[in-house]
Amino acid sequence: MNNSKIAYLGPEGTFTHQAALLFFGNDNKFIPVSRIKDVFSAIYSGQANYGVVPAENSTGGVIADTMDLFINTRLKVYDEIKISITQNLLSNIDKSEIKRIYSHPQSFAQCSGYLSSYFPDVELVETNSNTEAAIMAAKDKNGASIGPEMGAEMYSLQVLENEINDNKDNTTRFFIVSNICRNELRSKSVILFSVPNKFGALYYILKIFKDNTCNMTQIASRPAKTKNWDYVFIVEFENLTNEKKNKKMIEKIKRNTDFFDYLGTY
């Protein structure tokens, strides 16, 4: 894609920035914003045509902020992109001198085994981004940060240790956010719904998938916010090869829900 305006969860040098560059290529205008909600606002306001936000990490799980924004807006998922996440320990001091490690909470979660083994008594300071963490580590004479190598280059830190994420197959899925989703059916679809607060309501939705021999690849839940302990479900499934049957199945699911939103296909 060329000449698009793309808002992403910044600042420059984050994994989301990497994902945005990988998906769209360099010939576009990239707009770093500081919160996931600002990515959505940038699309609403017309400041951007597309947005890039983290959706789920293979270790840390779904990104709650992103799911909640899809629940509360009518924006769509245009596509997904998965990138392999390698976390590194960055600092200009020796490991033995480290008293504070800065990072984003998701990065801490992805390295929690490593941190417990090698830095059980070090203070962990949560930051809004890995880039911010690198900036703070560079300023702190007893500081280190966790994040991508890109951050080390940008803020003149050394990579003290490579690939400190516990799961070596650590992957994050990013969603490409847009006003519209694709028309042509691709391999998977993602939907949001809530079910009536009555006995067996979720069971009946899963039965529709089962009766259609449709494979659900993900199910997650988020608080509905309208009433305590009610939930909105996020379900991703493999589309049926028969497009007509797929449409019919989705219609049936919709009829059995209180709230329904077809987010997109990719």
Place this chain on the structure above:
Amino acid sequence: MNNSKIAYLGPEGTFTHQAALLFFGNDNKFIPVSRIKDVFSAIYSGQANYGVVPAENSTGGVIADTMDLFINTRLKVYDEIKISITQNLLSNIDKSEIKRIYSHPQSFAQCSGYLSSYFPDVELVETNSNTEAAIMAAKDKNGASIGPEMGAEMYSLQVLENEINDNKDNTTRFFIVSNICRNELRSKSVILFSVPNKFGALYYILKIFKDNTCNMTQIASRPAKTKNWDYVFIVEFENLTNEKKNKKMIEKIKRNTDFFDYLGTY
């Protein structure tokens, strides 16, 4: 309860501290620790008999760290306690002078509507606890923090605005963690399980609940960590009044899962 040693997610003055005091009363030894995992470790090591950790907030959703620790340890849920969470804006300066607001990410999530409306351009700085946020706000001449009133008293901050949480019915459930769960069946049970990676596996579990006219009150999922995009499910349900039938139902669920852990009843 008296003369127990209770580890809780500290420091002093957090909502978890409030929950611990409310559940156990004052005549106990309370041990503040700095991470949720340290609560679990304190019980394993025998340093504490019980632990108190946040399990779910009605707006922010399940606390991923807590769920992951139950997945990765054999500790149990001894009980739950719900407390109403009132977030306040704390500072010693005028609202117009605020340039930075410090708080725990969960507190930010609970006040995100308020913050967008009244402080759209203010820097939000994530901290490890609301107590740490209050300490940092007290030191920053353009700082404020979000948290319980208890924090304002402890760190000599003024309450600039009361009850800034978006959902006025904002509630957090805390779990009382222990080596053992209760023997006698109480109103609800909570279980963890993963299903074989085959078509309809989750559907069959929900069918067991449905066939027993058993009401599920919560379902959430977390990454299984053994394999990317596999999940462990956390399900809370209302126990059947017939204890024998309830046991039989649980046995049947267990037989249809790959991994199963009965966490407790409360």
